[in-house]
Amino acid sequence: MHGTRILDEADRLMTVCNSCRYCEGLCAVFPAMEMRRAFSDGDLNYLANLCHSCGACYVDCQFSPPHEFNVNVPKTLAVARAESYAAYAWPRALSGAFARNGLVISITAALSMAAFILGFAALNDRSVLFGVHTGPGAFYKLMPHNAMAALFGAAFLYAILALVMSVRAFWRDIGPPIGGRADRGSILQAIRDAGELRYLDGGGVGCYNEDDKPTDRRKLYHHLTFYGFLFCFAATSVATLYHYLLGREAPYPWWDLPVVLGTLGGIGLIVGPIGLFAAKMRRDPALLDEFSYGMDVGFIAMLFLTGLTGMLLLVLRETAAMGPLLALHLGAVFALFITMPYGKFVHGIYRFAALVRYAQERRTAA
Amino acid sequence: MSRKYDVLVIGGGNAALCAAISARRGGASVLVLEGAPKFYRGGNTRHTRNMRCAHDAATEILTGPYTEEEFWEDLLRVTGGQTDEMLARHMIRESKDILNWIVEQGVRWQPSLGGTLSLGRTNSFFLGGGRAMLNALYLTAERLGVAVEYDAEVTDLVIEHGMFLAARLKRPIKGETDIRATALVAAAGGFEANIEWLKQYWGEAADNFLIRGTPYNRGSILKMLFDSGVQQVGDPTQCHAVAIDARAPKFDGGIITRHDSVVFGIVVNKHARRFYDEGEDIWPKRYAIWGRLVAAQPDQIAYIIFDSTVVTSFMPTLFPPIAGQTIAELAGKLELDPAALEKTITEFNAAVRPGTFDHTILDDCVTVGITPPKSHWARRIETPPFLAYPVRPGITFTYLGTRVNKEARMLMKDGKPSANMFAAGEIMAGNVLGKGYAAGMGMTIGSVFGRIAGREAAKHARN
Numbered sequence: 001m002h003g004t005r006i007l008d009e010a011d012r013l014m015t016v017c018n019s020c021r022y023c024e025g026l027c028a029v030f031p032a033m034e035m036r037r038a039f040s041d042g043d044l045n046y047l048a049n050l051c052h053s054c055g056a057c058y059v060d061c062q063f064s065p066p067h068e069f070n071v072n073v074p075k076t077l078a079v080a081r082a083e084s085y086a087a088y089a090w091p092r093a094l095s096g097a098f099a100r101n102g103l104v105i106s107i108t109a110a111l112s113m114a115a116f117i118l119g120f121a122a123l124n125d126r127s128v129l130f131g132v133h134t135g136p137g138a139f140y141k142l143m144p145h146n147a148m149a150a151l152f153g154a155a156f157l158y159a160i161l162a163l164v165m166s167v168r169a170f171w172r173d174i175g176p177p178i179g180g181r182a183d184r185g186s187i188l189q190a191i192r193d194a195g196e197l198r199y200l201d202g203g204g205v206g207c208y209n210e211d212d213k214p215t216d217r218r219k220l221y222h223h224l225t226f227y228g229f230l231f232c233f234a235a236t237s238v239a240t241l242y243h244y245l246l247g248r249e250a251p252y253p254w255w256d257l258p259v260v261l262g263t264l265g266g267i268g269l270i271v272g273p274i275g276l277f278a279a280k281m282r283r284d285p286a287l288l289d290e291f292s293y294g295m296d297v298g299f300i301a302m303l304f305l306t307g308l309t310g311m312l313l314l315v316l317r318e319t320a321a322m323g324p325l326l327a328l329h330l331g332a333v334f335a336l337f338i339t340m341p342y343g344k345f346v347h348g349i350y351r352f353a354a355l356v357r358y359a360q361e362r363r364t365a366a
Numbered sequence: 367m368s369r370k371y372d373v374l375v376i377g378g379g380n381a382a383l384c385a386a387i388s389a390r391r392g393g394a395s396v397l398v399l400e401g402a403p404k405f406y407r408g409g410n411t412r413h414t415r416n417m418r419c420a421h422d423a424a425t426e427i428l429t430g431p432y433t434e435e436e437f438w439e440d441l442l443r444v445t446g447g448q449t450d451e452m453l454a455r456h457m458i459r460e461s462k463d464i465l466n467w468i469v470e471q472g473v474r475w476q477p478s479l480g481g482t483l484s485l486g487r488t489n490s491f492f493l494g495g496g497r498a499m500l501n502a503l504y505l506t507a508e509r510l511g512v513a514v515e516y517d518a519e520v521t522d523l524v525i526e527h528g529m530f531l532a533a534r535l536k537r538p539i540k541g542e543t544d545i546r547a548t549a550l551v552a553a554a555g556g557f558e559a560n561i562e563w564l565k566q567y568w569g570e571a572a573d574n575f576l577i578r579g580t581p582y583n584r585g586s587i588l589k590m591l592f593d594s595g596v597q598q599v600g601d602p603t604q605c606h607a608v609a610i611d612a613r614a615p616k617f618d619g620g621i622i623t624r625h626d627s628v629v630f631g632i633v634v635n636k637h638a639r640r641f642y643d644e645g646e647d648i649w650p651k652r653y654a655i656w657g658r659l660v661a662a663q664p665d666q667i668a669y670i671i672f673d674s675t676v677v678t679s680f681m682p683t684l685f686p687p688i689a690g691q692t693i694a695e696l697a698g699k700l701e702l703d704p705a706a707l708e709k710t711i712t713e714f715n716a717a718v719r720p721g722t723f724d725h726t727i728l729d730d731c732v733t734v735g736i737t738p739p740k741s742h743w744a745r746r747i748e749t750p751p752f753l754a755y756p757v758r759p760g761i762t763f764t765y766l767g768t769r770v771n772k773e774a775r776m777l778m779k780d781g782k783p784s785a786n787m788f789a790a791g792e793i794m795a796g797n798v799l800g801k802g803y804a805a806g807m808g809m810t811i812g813s814v815f816g817r818i819a820g821r822e823a824a825k826h827a828r829n
Contacts, residue, residue, distance in 0.1 A: 019622040019684045022415055022495025025476040034480045037682045059501060060494035062412040062620055066405055069622075203493055204474065205502075212501060 002041050006079045010044045016063065016071055023057040026203035028193075028358050029077070030057070035361060042173035045087070048080035049170075049347075049354040052200040055208030055216070055287050065286070078289035085346050088173070090165035097342035102294020105302060108339050113331030119143075120327045129323040136249040142323055145243065148330070155337040162341035167349050174357055182356045186363060190355035194348075197222060210282040221275030225303060226348075228268020232310065235262035251317055262310060269307025273300045292344075299344030305332045371397045371513075372827035373820070374533060374547035376520055376587055378402065379409035380496075380809055381791025382553035383503035384816030385823070387471055389551070390510045392824030397545065398507070399518040399533065401554070402582040407500070407516060409555045410579035410763055410792065410808070413620040414496035415479065416489040417468075417813060418806030419461040427475045430487040434458050440488075440804050444654070448800020456772050457798055460814045465490060468813055472502035481626075481681040484650050484726075489806040515539055520587060523550075525594040528776075528784040549786040549823035552776075553816060556764035556792040557585020558605060559617060564761075567603045574666035576610055578760045581617040588793055591768050596784070597777045599769040600796025606803040607657025609633075610760030611685045612667060622684040625755050628656060629725060629743050630679050631672030632714055633757075635663040638697065638706035640714070645742035648728065654803035661759040669700055670755045671711070673747045679725065687753035696752045715746040763808060765796035774819035786826050788819035 002008050014033050017023065024030040029051050036043055053074050063069035082098070089095035097104045120129055120142055133141050140148070193199065197219050200207055206214030239258040242248040252259050277300050280288075309329035316325060340346070373389040375382045378400030390396045400407050420437045424430045437458045441449060469475065474493040478486040485491075492499040508514065522534035530550035535543050557563045559581045564572035592598060614623035629649050633656075635641055642659050646652055660668045677687075690696030693711055694704035713736055721731035723745060731744045768789045769777040776784040776794075791812040798811055 015682065016622060016684055018682045020495075020620075021479045021481065021681075022492075022498075022621070024479055025493045031480075037678065056494060056498075060498035062495065062497045063622075067618065068615060213505065 002044065004083060006076065006083055007041055007044050009076050010048065010080050011039050013071055013073055013076055014039050014044070014047065016069060017073065020063075022062075023060060023073075026056045026060070027052065027054065027199040028355070029073070032358055032361060035365060044080060045084040045170065046174035046354055046357060048077040048084055049174075049350040050199075050358055051077040051081065052197065052351070053078055053287070054200050054202045055284075056202035056205070056214075058287060059208050059212045072286065074287050075289060078287075079291060081347070081350075082289060082292040082295065084170070084350065085166075088166045088169040088350075089342060090162050090169065094162075094342055097339075098295065100294065101292075101343055102298040105295075105298035105335070105339050105343055109302060109305065109332065109335040112335040112338075113328050116327035116331040116334070117324065120323060124323075130320045131323070132318065132320055133322060134318050136251075138317070138322070139250055139326055142326055143330070145249070149240075152330075152334065152337065155334055159337050159340040163346065163349055166341060166346065167353055170350055171353055171357075174354065176360070182360060183363070186356050186359035189359035190352055193355045193359070194352050208284075209279050209287075210284055216279065218276060218279050221272045221279065223272075224268040225272030225276060228265045228270075228272055228307065229303065231261045231265025232269060232306070233265075235259070235265060254314075259314065263314065266307045266311040266314070269303050270311065273304040273307070276300055277304075295344050302332065302336045302339070302343075306336055371395050371545070371547040373397075373549050373551060373823045374399065374530075374545055375551045375553060375820075376401075376533065377409065377551075377553035377555060377791065377793070378407045378514070378516075379411040379553065379555065379791060379812065380414070380500065380503070381793075381812035381816035381819075382551070383408075383500070383507055384468075384471070384813050385551040385553055385788070385790050385820035386507050386512045387503065387510060388817045388820030389824040389827075390507065390512050390820075392821050392828075394549075394824035394827045396507075396512045396820075397547070398512060398514045399520060399535070399545070400514065400516050401519045402516065402580065404516045406580060406582060407504070408497070408580075409583055411500050411812070412497045413579050413618075414492070414499070414809050415621065416485065416491040416806045417461075417464070417809035418489050418804065419465045419810060420458050421462060421465060424487075425465070427477045427490055428487060429477075432488045434462070437461070437488075441798070441807075444651075444802035444804045445800045446802065448802075450797050453770070453772060454798045457810065457814045460818070461810050464810070464813045464817070467817065472506045473499045474502070484648070485805055520554075520590075523587070523590045523594060525591075525787070528595060528778045528782065528787070530784075530787045548827040550788065551774075551816075551819045551823050552587050552591060552768065552787065552789045552793055553791045553812075553819070554587035554793055555580070555583035555585075556605070556795070557588055557766070558583055558761045558764045560584040563589075564764075568661070571661060571666050574758055575607075575661070576612075576614050576619065576623075576758050576760045577617045578608075578610060578614075578619055578623065578762050579617075583763070583792070585764075588767065591776070591787075591789075595778050596787070597769040597779050597781070599767050599794070600765040600800065602764070602766040604765040604796070604799075604801045605657075606654060606762035606765075606799075606808065607661065607759050608654055608762065609656035609660050609668065609670075609757040611683070612756035612758045613685045614758075614760065619760070623760065625670060625680075625683065625757060626653070627670050627672060627676070627680045627683075627755065628652075630676040631670050631747060632711070632740065633659075633668050633670050634702070634707065634710055635668050636665050636702065638702045638710050640710060640736075640738060641668075643738045643741055645731075645740040645744055649725075650805055653805070656757070657759040657761065660757055666759055668757050669702070670757060671696070671707075671747060672753055673749045674751050674753065675749045676745075677753065683755070685755070687755055689751040689753050691750050691752075693752055696754055700754055700756065711747050714740070714744075715748060718744045718746050762803075763792045763795065765799050765801070767792070767794040767796040770794045770797055770815070772818075773822045774815045775822060786823070788823050790815035790819040 372394035
């Protein structure tokens with residue numbers, strides 16, 4: 001018996017699957033399962049986070065519902081995965097944030113954006129807030145750069161701390177005996193596997209989402225979203241270097257590196273989340289973890305909002321709308337940062353850790 | 367007037383889909399009538415995992431060559447010579463090209479699964495298993511324009527002088543209950559799910575059989591064909607049967623109810639007595655005899671008994687072993703006579719001679735002085751907990767079928783070939799399999815004869 005009902009079910013399924021093994025060529029979950037004959041909570045959380053939800057094992061399974069064995073691995077592991085985020089959350093007191101995550105994210109985002117608008121309005125008079133500002137330093141007429149850097153730096157560092165503490169707990173639960181470290185080769189392998197979403201491909205034929213045909217395009221939309229996010233992050237990092245090393249202040253001209261990176265990233269962060277959201281709306285209910293609907297959509301919405309407000313800011317930065325848009329964009333980014341450890345963002349971190357563990361296991365077994 | 371198809375395929379498994387695709391590629395219009403609902407489509411193909419095909423060299427997924435001659439010798443051994451040599455050799459020859467042809471139909475191969483390394487040279491495994499294979503065939507068939515109807519149970523065949531005219535449906539399709547076609551491919555499986563029919567040959571014992579696959583293979587098409595003058599082939603009691611867990615569901619338990627632990631212990635009947643040499647030969651070669659052996663025991667039940675030292679020697683099982691700290695406690699849980707089980711195990715342990723255990727070869731761990739002997743892998747059963755799996759006969763598919771020629775054309779009782787009726791798959795497996803079984807043969811028969819039947823049916827329809 002395990003700590004939760006969903007882990008009991010995951011254990012039942014892994015026992016069924018381990019005596020069948022037809023799916024071992026589809027992804028990493030089943031080969032990892034075959035290395036075990038019994039499953040601890042940590043093992044099941046590891047397998048749950050290794051699963052990319054491609055849906056192939058459900059479509060290929062002769063025992064999926066309505067069969068009496070009722071084998072639904074993607075859905076069971078999706079629920080277990082979501083519960084694992086709460087189980088490893090740091091600090092423990094905030095693990096409840098996962099329970100009604102959509103609401104938590106929406107409120108945080110709304111409060112954060114409102115705070116920036118009100119803050120801007122309180123600190124600046126109307127003519128500044130709705131004024132037209134151009135040239136270097138235009139943004140900092142509304143909020144001094146040092147204040148901006150301090151606020152976002154603090155939010156970012158907190159997010160990093162909370163994520164590190166959470167994934168440490170996860171790693172200890174799934175990993176080798178305490179003190180075991182990930183080797184370089186396994187980490188590089190995991191970077192490759194995560195970077196190309198190697199296991200989001202239905203074993204080579206493509207993924208399943210709305211029906212039994214491998215026509216799903218979540219991989220493409222995920223790439224747009226993920227690399228869009230990375231490009232935006234790179235844009236911010238380059239701009240920070242410009243500011244402190246070269247003394248060059250934002251906004252930058254359209255052809256400059258931070259703006260080019262930010263524009264590409266922003267397009268990814270608009271198109272990707274729309275595609276992912278549309279795919280979620282179409283998903284076969286049999287595969288969908290409906291309990292995590294709010295968390296999934298909340299995260300998609302936050303990325304979309306970040307991309308959208310950023311792009312609007314770029315287009316309208318020389319108009320009177322710049323002030324309010326800057327407040328909205330900063331509000332969205334701030335909310336994205338502080339909710340990172342308590343929302344769907346963590347899936348990437350946990351899955352990466354699971355991929356490292358898997359690469360390690362494969363090396364040990366070879 | 368309803369539309370008349372060139373080729374009507376009755377059945378929805380591997381053989382049926384290979385026939386439908388090959389007929390469609392041959393230029394025919396094709397309708398597939400699958401009697402089961404969509405989820406249960408494909409009969410026993412859903413539960414399969416590999417196919418045995420001859421090949422002259424190792425491939426990406428096969429570890430070495432498996433020549434036509436070796437395949438033939440294996441078939442000869444498992445059937446004890448009860449096979450149609452001309453048809454069997456034809457099938458084996460054709461199986462070589464199936465390895466490529468089936469990939470062209472969208473099916474993907476993978477190396478043998480974990481725990482099945484002994485089949486890595488001879489058998490090609492489907493990536494994702496039999497249902498994945500089936501899904502690929504259906505996608506290809508539909509893409510080519512093959513019409514498919516589910517829940518399409520056929521209640522009657524209109525056949526005159528060996529000539530198929532129409533099939534009658536239980537539930538009308540687009541207002542029609544009669545489907546006419548120029549040629550028929552019957553690929554509707556055996557009759558193993560029809561317990562009443564099994565009882566005609568097995569008596570009440572058949573009530574204790576478990577059916578490993580689809581509950582839809584009731585042999586109704588087979589019976590209609592026999593009633594219309596098609597020649598029978600095969601012994602009606604012969605089938606592919608293995609020992610499966612007695613706790614499995616009556617139907618459709620599939621692969622996960624099997625046990626491959628026989629060679630690691632002993633097998634006793636309800637009187638706690640051994641009845642066959644558990645170590646006769648390498649396991650995959652003897653896997654398929656245990657269904658019939660158990661069927662011949664009183665109440666069709668037996669128990670694989672082993673001890674805790676061998677638990678990790680075989681694949682994990684769906685149903686956990688039943689355990690006892692003593693032989694007597696285990697016997698109690700199995701409702702066997704404790705004294706009888708203790709006596710059997712004591713005698714067995716005393717007969718075990720020291721040797722070097724190696725389950726991958728015919729090792730020298732033997733018993734001396736007991737009947738039946740255990741001629742390999744014999745080790746004492748002495749380390750508690752003592753463990754057991756109860757097993758019953760698990761019927762995979764029956765061999766009684768329609769006689770066919772090399773064109774997969776059915777032969778009538780007078781020996782003449784039917785004008786327009788073809789058969790493929792389990793419904794004609796008895797032509798090749800008189801008895802016995804070797805892993806992956808059912809799918810070879812299905813794909814090879816399905817492809818031939820479709821091609822010949824299309825050729826007939828075009829002329």
